[in-house]
Amino acid sequence: MAASVGSMVSSDIWDEAAAASYADDSADMFQPDVVGQTVGFLRDLCGDGRALEFAIGTGRLAIPLRRSGVPVCGIELSPAMVAKLRDTASEEDIPVALGDMATTVVPGDFALVFLAFNGLSNLRLQDEQVSCFSNAARHLRPGGHFVVELFVPPLRRLPPGQTAVPFAMDAGHVGFDTVDPVTQSCRSHHYTRLPDGSWRYDVGNFRYAWPAECDLMAQLAGLDLVARYGDWDRSPFTTESSKHVSVWQRAFTPG
Ligand SMILES: C[S@@+](CC[C@H](N)C(=O)[O-])C[C@H]1O[C@@H](n2cnc3c(N)ncnc32)[C@H](O)[C@@H]1O
Structure with a gap:
């Protein structure tokens, strides 16, 4: 992975080598039971609406979510990761905007915005993480949900x-x-x-954030915490949890 020197974004840029080895390097995350459980969780929050994945990568989750019937769009910084996604899904099937998830805006509103597999930590500045939450909120329809899967700092x-x-x-x-x-x-x-x-x-390279810091960033973006789990299986989040799956909601009515 190359550092994004000279760019406005602090994130590492995932190059072709990283894209090519991603599925092997993250084999645990590609296990059918892991993907199935995650996609089921996300689909339950979509209802009749659309989903937007921040840092969509090669489509590990977006492709099966799309195949389950949910219209899905993505935002992704790495052209190499999107090229890999395009081996399986067309732009018509899963539109992807190339850019930074903290600032890139795509058309329409969404029932669900999600950021899986520690994606928030790719933003290495607190300001960018704060912007990422407001960018998620900006894309949500009233009552829509933002879901984040993130490690608990060890x-x-x-x-x-x-x-x-x-x-x-x-x-x-x-x-x-x-x-x-x-x-x-x-x-x-x-x-x-x-x-x-x-x-x-x-x-x-990453920036870690505690669950409470995420809640504050969500609050700044006008999102309320509605659930926090220890994993996609909805197991309880406890002091021993090494990660959390958190769900924030945009209010149905302003104010
Ligand atoms: C661990 S992969 C996860 C990909 C996919 N979400 C998944 O669950 O398989 C992290 C992804 O975040 C992307 N990424 C990193 N920083 C980003 C940013 N600032 N904006 C958008 N995407 C970013 C990387 O290019 C990479 O595709």
Whole structure:
């Protein structure tokens, strides 16, 4: 992934190599039961309305959601990720605007805007995350929902003096996060073993946000928290949850 130096956006830009290896690198997230549960959750919030996915990527969720009958649009920063999506879904089937999800506006209003798989953390500045919530709210029809899937910052696993938290350690993949609690910045490091036995190194840059900070950003955007789960299966969010699936709603009437 290349840094977006010189761009107005702080996010890393996912290049062709990242797009090509995305499905393999995130194989757990492509498991049919994971995708099925997520899509079912999202579809239940759409009713007869349309859905907009921020950071739509290669269409891991958007394509099955579209196939379930929901009209879906997307916003995505990476041309390479959209090119991969286009292997399966046409622009007519799933329109995608190339741009930053914090600022890009697409036509129409939506019953659902969603941002899955830690997408919010790709925005590395608090201002951008705040804008992302208002951009979601801007696209929602009254009563519409904004759904975010985001990791809980792993600071409980960071003893004093330590800066790295491992999240994967097996023969084919070693991964760890380095975290700076002062700036809320986080780097995810991955060493992935290739078929020829060599190792590939990738790093991604993120800004972590607590659930309470998300609620404040939602409040600033005029959205109310209506549900928070520990996962797409609607399990309770607890002190042990490593992620949350949060649902905010735009009021039916102004004020
Ligand atoms: C982990 S992938 C998730 C893709 C898809 N939502 C999914 O669940 O499979 C993160 C995506 O966020 C996109 N992205 C990162 N920063 C972005 C931004 N500021 N605006 C729009 N998309 C962004 C990346 O290009 C990448 O496609």
